[in-house]
Amino acid sequence: MFGDKLKSARKNKQLKQSELARMLDIKNTTVSNWEKGLSKPDLDMIEKLCWILEVDANYFCESHFETLQLTIAEQMLIQKYRKIEKAGQEMIDFILDKEISRLTTDEPPLIDPIISIPQRYIDCYPRLASCGSGEYVFDGIPSESILVDENCSADFAIGVNGHSMEPTYYDGEILLIKKQNQINPGEKGLFIIDGEAFVKELGKKKLISHNPDYPDILFKPTMDITCVGKVIGSYDKSLA
Numbered sequence: 001m002f003g004d005k006l007k008s009a010r011k012n013k014q015l016k017q018s019e020l021a022r023m024l025d026i027k028n029t030t031v032s033n034w035e036k037g038l039s040k041p042d043l044d045m046i047e048k049l050c051w052i053l054e055v056d057a058n059y060f061c062e063s064h065f066e067t068l069q070l071t072i073a074e075q076m077l078i079q080k081y082r083k084i085e086k087a088g089q090e091m092i093d094f095i096l097d098k099e100i101s102r103l104t105t106d107e108p109p110l111i112d113p114i115i116s117i118p119q120r121y122i123d124c125y126p127r128l129a130s131c132g133s134g135e136y137v138f139d140g141i142p143s144e145s146i147l148v149d150e151n152c153s154a155d156f157a158i159g160v161n162g163h164s165m166e167p168t169y170y171d172g173e174i175l176l177i178k179k180q181n182q183i184n185p186g187e188k189g190l191f192i193i194d195g196e197a198f199v200k201e202l203g204k205k206k207l208i209s210h211n212p213d214y215p216d217i218l219f220k221p222t223m224d225i226t227c228v229g230k231v232i233g234s235y236d237k238s239l240a
Helices: 002-012 016-025 026-037 041-053 072-083 086-104
Strands: 119-130 144-149 158-160 172-179 188-193 196-201 206-208 225-234
Touching: 002 026, 002 041, 016 026, 016 041, 158 196, 196 225
Parallel strands: 119 158
Antiparallel strands: 119 144, 158 172, 172 225, 188 196, 188 225, 196 206
16 A cells, blocks of 8 residues: 555655655645555655655556565665676676576575685795794795785785784784885884885884784884885685
């Protein structure tokens, strides 16, 4: 019934009958009568209702074709679907097709469908950066390729060698690095100091070690310091 649909749409927008009536410039009792089924609005008023309640005009139409009617929840799903990128829509289409196939097939599938996540390769330098006394980097260091999510912004990966950043990063852990020559204080980065590599947190005029057993590195005028990139996370070895 029209009244039930109006009431549902009004509550979905968290509006009282009096608030909706004020927005339509009508009496409170008019909205109440609509919802009770005692009367119905004209086409012009229905258009205003659709705009205020953010529903399609078909929502209020009493159709003999019940399958063409959409609930508010279904309309909201359509709105969300239209906002996402094509890749996301294709993934949703894939899941829906598989679910429809499952429901219309007499026998259950032997295995659950697996959605493939797009991936790409980046260079990884195992045990390259130091969280201890420092290591020389990139000169003649062999690299290997590792798989990361296609949406990962890392440019390369490095291996931790040392314990000065524990418990944040551990010896042997693989870190993902995004190339940039500057990071903000409080962020972790890969730095080259006089030809040696360190993973540290950037502080005020120093690089901070998270392990209290290791001293911070205080900046000195004679130091040659370069920021190679920002640590954006640890490598998920399950992708390998």
